Amino acid sequence: MSKIVLNRFLMYFLILCIVASGSLTVGLDQASAQTTKAQPLVPELLITELVPDSTNVGTADGYEFIEVYNNTDQEIDFSNYKIRYRYLESDTLWAHVPDKVTIPSGETLVFWIINAQNAKSTIDDFNGNYGTNLTENTQVVKIFSGGMSNSRMRELLIVTNTGQPVVSAFYNDGEVQNGEDLGIFYKYPENGSIKMQRISYLQHKATPGSLAHSIVPDSPVHIDTSQEPTVINWTDTTSIAPGENLEISAQAHDQRRVTTLELSYRTDGQGDYQTAQLVGDEQQGYRYTIPYLELLGKKELEYFFTVSNTFNEVESEKYTVDLTGDGSSIRLNVEEQQTVSGVTYLRGAADGAVPADLQMTVAGQPVQGTPALEYAAYFLFEADGIDDGINTVTVGNDILYQTEPNIDGYQTIVAPIDPQWLTAGPNTITLRAGDNDKTYFDHDKPTGNLDDFNARNIRLLLGDGTVITDPNNNNPSQIYDLGDDGRFLPFVPFTFAIPADKLNAVSYGWDTAGLADGPYTISLTADNQPEVSVEVLVDNNGPEIDISLEDGRTYRDNIVINVTALDAVSDVENVTVNLDGKPIAVPFHTSSAELTPGEHKLEVTAVDTHGNRSERTVAFHTPEEHPNAPVLVSPTDRDSLSGLTAELKVQVSDPTDDPLEVSFHQAYMYNALSMSM
Structure with missing residues (x-):
């Protein structure tokens, strides 16, 4: 074998070994990854x-x-x-x-x-x-x-x-x-x-219970039944006032999966526990809301959790919530630093006291209150066939509640009635039908067809759980066919007699419209009770708006528009700025050259978190910043010239007398005989 052939043979052999070695290494690496890779779990x-x-x-x-x-x-x-x-x-x-x-x-x-x-x-x-x-x-x-x-x-x-x-x-x-x-x-x-x-599909007759044509894994999922789930109560509420929903929340965890988190609860230690399933996940927690209608008239709620991972179940300790309010023996219906505006109805009550025993002061001045319910009442009825008419619950000519559209199947409708609308003795509350534009009043009748719906089981539920019915309309099965299909029944009044002893609070309608925004102290005293005081914040005015431009002023060159809004009581929720009817973001940079000459209008609206609104408008001017068009002096258009030079003259001017620079540009004339055409 020649030396050249031998060298080529050795080279090819070396390359083959390197390739084989690389292939073997890759194969070993792949085999190693396959053996260590975890198999994905199949659902249980x-x-x-x-x-x-x-x-x-x-x-x-x-x-x-x-x-x-x-x-x-x-x-x-x-x-x-x-x-x-x-x-x-x-x-x-x-x-x-x-x-x-x-x-x-x-x-x-x-x-x-x-x-x-x-x-x-x-x-x-x-x-x-x-x-x-x-x-x-x-x-x-x-x-x-x-x-x-x-x-x-x-x-x-x-x-x-x-x-x-x-x-x-x-x-x-x-x-x-x-x-x-x-x-x-x-x-x-x-x-x-x-x-x-x-x-x-479309091939085999159904085979319930046999798995004849289905495919399941050869080996089942192994379950470690020694693991137990855990549950932690996230509910931070220990007391609520009548008329408030109660949200219960918890965090549950399991190594595998939390499949059930059941809430058991009862009121006043009576009867069997009601149960509800909490929905959520381990990260965000699990929640359930107990509606206030279940809690009215009750003093205490007791509850606990049961958590399951399907194979093990754990029960939590028991917890309680006071359902009578904040637990204070003397109390007001406003909270510390609460924001109020307009006419605010202040109410106060004390355990064992009647309205005559209560004295309320506002900003240090005694006020004359009237007896009232401490908490709202609820006008309840069951409705079927409500479409999208303006159907309402009224006291006198005041609309207190409007029904939601598309209600069928005799669902229970709950219309809150605030205490200021109710007195001791007879109270008339009216259920009214309406068309798509307004509700029916004798003095203001709709022009369209009334919504036709049925109502039954009408009653008034007080905050302490007392149910009052109209003695002339107290059959819960009686159906009131409101509307104008068949017979014309645009409204039905119901009268509820509230016993005087149910009015255990004193109420005062405080008109804050003429007061300066800021803090005011509300106090309540009762015989043999400590005084309770709360500082509230009156806020009837919108934010104060400050604009960087002056009204009526003329601005030249660069212009920066900036706006700030501050509220003495509440936070500012939203500020909108429009320049000549178009929204802008501030700070806004422009110039008199970019704006059209003349008057411009800047409109600012600011709204605070209490809904108070402020508006401010600034009008300003910008001059004409562009020079006037030049006026030709000489030579005139198409003038004939003699000689080799020409004197060019134009007359120029500027609206604001700014210095001007003038330059001339050579022009060319083209016609049909021009070579470059």
Whole structure:
């Protein structure tokens, strides 16, 4: 072998070794990454089969179902979960009956949809339709619903009671995928997703409870049942006044997942606990609001939490909230540093005292109050068929409440009535219909058709829980057909007699309109009670606006527009600045050359956090900054000249007599014979 050939052979061999070595290294690195890479978790619950279209019972599908699979090595209590039926516009949370049902490890639970047509169907009917032998309440539970759409795209989710999604399955996305009694079958999600993978539709008869055409993982998810969840009470409220909602909040944590955080509560230590599911997440916390109507007339609320991760449950200690106010024996309805304006109704009360025992002072001066309820009352009625008319609750000619639009199904409407509108003895409160423009009064009648709606069960609820009805209209089932369809009934007055002993407070209408903005002290005294005093802030005026420009002045050259707004009591919420009708951001830099000559208008509006508004307008001028057009002196246009030179003269001027620089530019004449044309 020649030396050249030998060298080439060694070179090629060396290159081959290097390539092989690199390939081996890459392969070893890849193998190492694959063995250390954590496999993504598959959801603990899977939706394995859907049947949105089935044999009819009557005029509706009679045997729609959802099949759910337990993909863990533990029994799952499905009372910690719900099925959410989602469509583009909104979604619905479906409860199952019975709520307490378990799914054994590696087995399924079938949710049978019950509608108005198949309500009398039995489990034998269900089994007969599919050729199965499933047991009700253990292998099959019911969902009472209108059913699943046969033609539109829908999503089914399993969610925890805390609102967190576990797994999701779509159908009819892209095309209709359901046929009568034919199953839509799924494979478990991969790559950390919670979306089930559809693998078959319109091919196989439905097989509830069998997994005949679905695919589930070979190995279940392992659950460490030794871990217990924790819950911390985040509620900082220890007392509320009658008429206030109570928000309960908590933080719960679990190594795996918090599936249920249940609030149990009762009032005055009586009766069974009511329960509510708190919704949220571990980062933002979980919340539930107890409406004030449940709390009126009660003195104390007791509550506790129960947290679950499905496999373990922990109960918190018990907590209490005072429902009678701030807990003070003597009290005012205004708070320290509260902002007031206009006519403010001040009220004060004291435990064991009647209005005659109470003395109120404003800024050190005694005022003459009148007996009043301490807290608001509520005009309640149930309404059906309300559209978008101006339907109202009135006292005299004053509108105290307007109904929301689109109310059906005899929903309870709550209209707050502040104490200043009510006295001891008979009080008339009127429910009125209206058209789309205004409510009906005899002296001011709408011109359009009145909204037609039904009302029933009208009553007045006081802040202490007392219910008062009109003795002439006290049948809760009686329906008042308001409006102008059929008979003409534009309004119905109701009279409520309030006992004098319910007026335990003294009230004073304080007109602050003529007072200077700033702090004022409100005090209340009662026999054998310590005085209570509160400093409030009167704020009837908007922010003070300061503008860097002077009204009526002429500005030349560079102009800087700046605006500031300050309020003596409240913060400034918003400032808008318009220059010649167009909004600008300040500071705004411009010049008299950029602005058109003449008058300009700067308009400023400032609003404070209490809603007080201030406006200020400044008019200023800018001169004409551009020179006047030159006036030709000589030679005149198209003048004939002799000789080789010409004297060019123009007359120039400036509106503000600024110095001018004049320059002449050579011109050329072109015609049809010009070579460059």
